[in-house]
Amino acid sequence: xxxxxxxxxxxxxxxxxxxxxxxxxxxxxxxxxxxxxxxxxxxxxxxxxxxxxxxxxxxxxx
Amino acid sequence: xxxxxxxxxxxxxxxxxxxxxxxxxxxxxxxxxxxxxxxxxxxxxxxxxxxxxxxxxxxxxxxxxxxxxxxxxxxxxxxxxxxxxxxxxxxxxxxxxxxxxxxxxxxxxxxxxxxxxxxxxxxxxxxxxxxxxxxxxxxxxxxxxxxxxxxxxxxxxxxxxxxxxxxxxxxxxxxxxxxxxxxxxxxxxxxxxxxxxxxxxxxxxxxxxxxxxxxxxxxxxxxxxxxxxxxxxxxxxxxxxxxxxxxxxxxxxxxxxxxxxxxxxxxxxxxxxxxxxxxxxxxxxxxxxxxxxxxxxxxxxxxxxxxxxxxxxxxxxxxxxxxxxxxxxxxxxxxxxxxxxxxxxxxxxxxxxxxxxxxxxxxxxxxxxxxxxxxxxxx
Numbered sequence: 001x002x003x004x005x006x007x008x009x010x011x012x013x014x015x016x017x018x019x020x021x022x023x024x025x026x027x028x029x030x031x032x033x034x035x036x037x038x039x040x041x042x043x044x045x046x047x048x049x050x051x052x053x054x055x056x057x058x059x060x061x062x
Numbered sequence: 063x064x065x066x067x068x069x070x071x072x073x074x075x076x077x078x079x080x081x082x083x084x085x086x087x088x089x090x091x092x093x094x095x096x097x098x099x100x101x102x103x104x105x106x107x108x109x110x111x112x113x114x115x116x117x118x119x120x121x122x123x124x125x126x127x128x129x130x131x132x133x134x135x136x137x138x139x140x141x142x143x144x145x146x147x148x149x150x151x152x153x154x155x156x157x158x159x160x161x162x163x164x165x166x167x168x169x170x171x172x173x174x175x176x177x178x179x180x181x182x183x184x185x186x187x188x189x190x191x192x193x194x195x196x197x198x199x200x201x202x203x204x205x206x207x208x209x210x211x212x213x214x215x216x217x218x219x220x221x222x223x224x225x226x227x228x229x230x231x232x233x234x235x236x237x238x239x240x241x242x243x244x245x246x247x248x249x250x251x252x253x254x255x256x257x258x259x260x261x262x263x264x265x266x267x268x269x270x271x272x273x274x275x276x277x278x279x280x281x282x283x284x285x286x287x288x289x290x291x292x293x294x295x296x297x298x299x300x301x302x303x304x305x306x307x308x309x310x311x312x313x314x315x316x317x318x319x320x321x322x323x324x325x326x327x328x329x330x331x332x333x334x335x336x337x338x339x340x341x342x343x344x345x346x347x348x349x350x351x352x353x354x355x356x357x358x359x360x361x362x363x364x365x366x367x368x369x370x371x372x373x374x375x376x377x378x379x380x381x382x383x384x385x386x387x388x389x390x391x392x393x394x395x396x397x398x399x400x401x402x403x404x405x406x407x408x409x410x411x412x413x414x415x416x417x418x419x420x421x422x423x424x425x426x427x428x429x430x431x432x433x434x435x436x437x438x439x440x441x
Contacts, residue, residue: 009124014429014432014433015348018430026432052084053348055109056114
């Protein structure tokens with residue numbers, strides 16, 4: 001499984017970072033950085049929560 | 063001893079219901095899960111309706127969410143009409159009775175209206191947003207009644223669509239929600255972009271020969287081609303009549319784990335949960351999500367599940383400004399500037415007497431965890 005970021009949609013709320021701090025973070029400019037794109041089973045729940053919490057649906061799992 | 067949990071019914075397919083369903087699965091519930099949604103649409107992002115969706119070109123995708131992964135049976139375009147707590151059944155408007163072991167009440171709220179006039183537009187659901195966009199395409203003159211965040215976002219969207227817009231507000235727009243400093247910042251930006259603001263004590267709508275117009279407290283009439291009201295929301299809890307679950311204000315009181323009673327969770331805009339200021343409805347995106355996560359875990363794990371710990375996150379986009387705030391609102395007085403300066407992009411903080419604070423980022427991209435830390439730091 002992979003996390004995909006649709007960067008033009010991202011508004012930098014950072015709610016995803018709060019849901020999945022081990023998988024992504026906003027950098028000093030407020031731009032989202034995916035620290036890991038390939039997601040194993042152990043991180044699937046966290047990744048799903050990060051996707052769900054985004055109010056502009058800038059993230060998806062594929 | 064509690065019954066085994068085989069069947070859970072989630073009534074409501076907004077972000078609260080959707081998150082509850084996701085969380086139930088995440089917490090290990092693998093039984094029969096049903097989600098009821100009264101709109102035919104898939105779950106969508108409500109905050110987007112009054113922001114990006116009003117400004118979208120023909121793309122119209124700003125509100126779309128990633129498809130659900132909870133694997134529930136989704137009954138969409140169906141309305142719940144009753145709850146039988148003794149027989150543990152949800153009644154639907156197509157006559158179906160759905161049995162449950164646990165139920166999640168997440169039917170949200172609807173726009174409060176000022177009249178029955180068909181000319182009174184409101185913006186609450188996706189169909190409302192599409193209808194509003196269609197009307198705005200004709201560039202009507204617009205009067206928006208309601209100076210809260212939603213009314214101001216709608217006014218901003220209408221202005222950006224090329225309409226002449228008047229906003230009717232009880233007092234200074236946003237002052238009750240954000241406090242004088244931030245309200246001043248937004249009102250200045252709104253006036254610079256051409257918004258006309260009319261302050262009034264009260265306003266009512268009147269239908270005259272098929273035209274809807276706004277009558278202010280001193281009798282002044284404001285006429286426009288399109289009247290939109292944004293004057294608050296009312297919980298959708300009529301279907302709970304007879305259960306004693308909804309209070310006189312329509313809200314369902316819940317405990318710190320989102321439970322109204324054993325086996326019955328209530329989450330999202332209809333739920334009043336314990337806060338330091340007493341039981342409150344906090345109808346915001348992140349509030350709905352945190353409530354839903356907490357309550358769904360409590361339905362599966364009971365007392366072992368952690369109670370809700372939550373600091374509201376609020377954001378708005380209007381008149382070229384983006385505000386993100388964590389902590390109590392409204393805020394009094396002038397802020398301390400942690401970054402930036404008055405009149406430009408800034409990270410601001412207000413200190414409260416109890417050591418807590420409110421942090422707000424204006425036109426300034428900042429991770430929420432940092433914003434939360436800034437709200438907590440001593441100023």
